[in-house]
Amino acid sequence: MAQRDTRRLDEDDVRNRPTRYGSRARTKQRPAHEDAASGMVVTVDRGRFTVLLNDSGVQLTAMRARELGRTAIAVGDQVGVVGNLTGEPDTLSRIVRVNERRTVLRRTADDNDPYERVIVANADQLLIVTALADPPPVFGLIDRCVVAALTAGLEPILLLTKADLASPDVVLRNYAELDIPAIVTSRGADLDAIRAILDGKVTVFVGHSGVGKSTLVNALVPGALRSTGVVSGMGKGRHTSTSVFALALPPPQRGWVIDTPGVRSFGLAHVSADDVLWAFPDLEGGAVQCPGSCEHLSAADGCRLDAWVEQGHSSPARLEGFRRLLSSRTDLGGAVTPPS
Ligand SMILES: Nc1nc2c(ncn2[C@@H]2O[C@H](COP(=O)(O)OP(=O)(O)OP(=O)(O)O)[C@@H](O)[C@H]2O)c(=O)[nH]1
């Protein structure tokens, strides 16, 4: 099976793809605050950031220093903070630096929104949580998550829940072609396979309401106090149900789970056919023979990929999977659900 090299994307892609605010301005901040403490942003709530200091584990409430201007700060960002670093109640520190990001997971508010919003910085993996039934899986939505992950430099992983209600076979077959790892689980099941894949990584969890994501996060991070079922937004208020937040995996595991309660889909207007292509190295040799502006959709439009596959360089299933991902950018594809 073709080996996908997600890490290859990180540096070039993140650097070459200009963000709204540019990436150079960030690194220029550095000399002014060499004494700043380093930490990771674990939540963002109405302009206030919670930062966990890397060395001491102290948790701070911070605001953006004026000198950062409108530089986006997202969960997962590595930042420099100054000011009151005790973490005591009612104290505030300032974020004076945002380090260059390894990866950036974005969404647009919708496909017509020209501004890309950063959801999570520096994540390694996107765990796409999908129920096998109640609610049933929707391939078009899963595909959109896969495209968002691949183009952000994150490894997509499928997590199929509620295996007690329906068979995973159809879904597994569909994504095996795309070379995407999948784990099947149900409530109360052994979590070892999931823990193994999370260990040492920063993993973003996405999934629609009711798929069992909160049940899972609670099981993986005891004390996370995530609300499950009908009640959300209990406890500390609405921020617990709508904001992205990072949770450290309990020892001896390392790594982070980043939950995304408010994120229902990804805008993919900024994703080009070639952005998706790099996840299919077995097709690249054919794509270089295509006309310059090829969207790679059909041989009738001059696409050379069908011929490439016929020559035995890749498989029809891979090409079909690639084209399915391409069309998920524009076509919500929501109607295609597997039989249960
Ligand atoms: N049959 C079955 N039900 C499950 C399983 N996992 C979770 N559920 C149930 O599915 C419902 C939704 O679970 P949640 O964990 O709240 O799902 P969620 O994805 O976090 O949804 P929101 O809280 O709405 O964001 C709850 O009633 C759970 O008890 C499972 O493996 N099998």
Ligand SMILES: [Zn+2]
């Ligand atoms: Zn083509």
